[in-house]
Amino acid sequence: MARSKNLTPESPVEPAGASISMKALAEHLGLSTATISLVINRSPGAKSIPHVTQERIWAAARKFKYRPNLMARSLRQKRSFTIGVMVPEISEGYSSMVLSGVEDHLFQEGYFYFVVSHRHRKDLIEEYPHLLRQRAAEGIIAVDTVYSGNCDIPAVSISGHRHVKGVTNIVLDHNLGAHLALEHLHRLGHRRIALIKGQDFSSDTETRWQAILSVARELGVVIDEKLTVQLDSDSPSPEVGHRVTRKLLEAGPQFTALFAFNDISAMGAIKALRETGRRVPEDVSVIGWDDIQGAAFHNPSLTTVRQPLRRMGVVAAETLLKRIIAPAGAEYPKEIVLEPEIVVRESTAPMK
């Protein structure tokens, strides 16, 4: 290695990280930016540009690592290839699973996305759609959020459960889920079933509750108000389920099975049951909902109603992109229903 040589850097210096502009590229080539643009974008107008010129342009673009400024392009074309995703809280398993599916599809289609989390704050839920639109988001996916659709860009809501103009709802078939769970418990012989209802702010709570009541009636299972407790804190920890289950146990009513609002609260409930000397599933069967990562490796592993969260994310993204490229005023699906499945593991067993 000729060390001295390196003291005088060879010119022309490689372009620094800072990307060159199209104008500079045009000057370098002795062409106009119009020509460059036509070629780079393979527009129909480039048909009349001879092959040699096109090659010159591509070569120079490669040499200078030309990358079009997407802000400028978006400004002109009114397409940003960006969407916004609203979630309650990004660190929750629910949101991040859905996001993972959303990502998968958007990535394939060349879109990027902003994530905003509103932490159930009403003002943010109202404001974020506008902020996203200001930043040129072409559409919005609202996850587990009651979205009012007060912004006129295409929107898809996951578990939104409200029919709002301009919004496509992606929902789980809660009736089927409730059916799978209650029938499973019923077949195992359970009749006195305790229930943990979701937090009021969760958009799934009411729908699922109604589904459970309806299915219970169908199966002849009695829903006893004394066997019902409700999650009451927006903490994402099993602690909430633990606390309400303790309260339930202290109140004293007997039950042989517990149907929790989600896996997190089921885990809290199991802890509470064990602390008070009840074995799961020997004394009490517990069933959750969601099938989060940890469900299979919990001890005992959780029987649960699996939501296809990733799939819901993919479907949401697909639907949104379709709506974005559709002509304004086109028809769009109002609701897309996905089916849950039951995953039977160790936390449920036949009643003794």
Added chain:
Amino acid sequence: MARSKNLTPESPVEPAGASISMKALAEHLGLSTATISLVINRSPGAKSIPHVTQERIWAAARKFKYRPNLMARSLRQKRSFTIGVMVPEISEGYSSMVLSGVEDHLFQEGYFYFVVSHRHRKDLIEEYPHLLRQRAAEGIIAVDTVYSGNCDIPAVSISGHRHVKGVTNIVLDHNLGAHLALEHLHRLGHRRIALIKGQDFSSDTETRWQAILSVARELGVVIDEKLTVQLDSDSPSPEVGHRVTRKLLEAGPQFTALFAFNDISAMGAIKALRETGRRVPEDVSVIGWDDIQGAAFHNPSLTTVRQPLRRMGVVAAETLLKRIIAPAGAEYPKEIVLEPEIVVRESTAPMK
């Protein structure tokens, strides 16, 4: 309520969702866009605009719900108030906890962020920084990713563990973590300690391993190669830890404690231990690393080395924003070290 009145909407009609442009606002007011801009942005130049005019402008802006087009503004000002965050996989607890911290701080400062996940694909790790810059990201946070810094915008790496020009590293004090864990086991009387090493692609693996070796030497704990296994799949499930622990158990060497690479693999390990008739912690103590959501509610609850993941996210965002507003070429921190703490729960106990 005079119902008939509503049949004829009052004019002028309220502006539809589509936001009005500054030009339209200017025309409406009989002013130039320059004036509007000065007032809306409270620029120094607005000093010479009388109060009444300013009020007229604000009133009209409110009435028409004027929102500046941020793409246009960014193009001109070369500030986008957007950063990019690279993660291996968004649905992992690690990334999403860090993201939550990042979000917290960015939100306060009015920044938005793009999330991209590379799933350990080399080409994407190379390409994403450029794509983010094309979309005007002003900086990059790379989470648990070996970032090569080949893009000249400010970058902060969380657990990057490589000194790269232009990149600030946020790292955990792995020596302290290893010390806390091994000393805890040592004090409980454990001498034969099995280890689960991380996947090769994880940027923490090597650093932590070296820390463990060094601390073990210090404490006089012998690291036996036969007691060491390594995670070998990029699945985020405890299954990987389960599998390698089974392999370890089948190979037959005796041990009384196991130090897992993370909580996920610790859970898998516990399952494997239980399946082969060993009780945790009575027969084998298990300690994890991370303190993820489920750790406290696992059965038995996990003793673990807690990483302040959220905090790391906050610090990363703070550092990045500081660097963004600093003059070009300014000094910047090369490394910021955060301290873990040990959380003692049920999965470790004195050696029998």
Added chain:
DNA sequence: TCCGTCTGCTAAATCGATTTAGCATGTGGA
């Protein structure tokens, strides 16, 4: 020779803001 057509490209408008230099008009002081 002249017209029409094709080829190969460019000028200029545009997207929606910001920002600088400077133009009228009025007012006060010398």
Added chain:
DNA sequence: TCCACATGCTAAATCGATTTAGCAGACGGA
């Protein structure tokens, strides 16, 4: 009376692309 200065605004350039209309020259045919 006239200059200087403040007041209240605006014109125009600019950011970096896209896109439309159309120009200049070559070439072929009548």
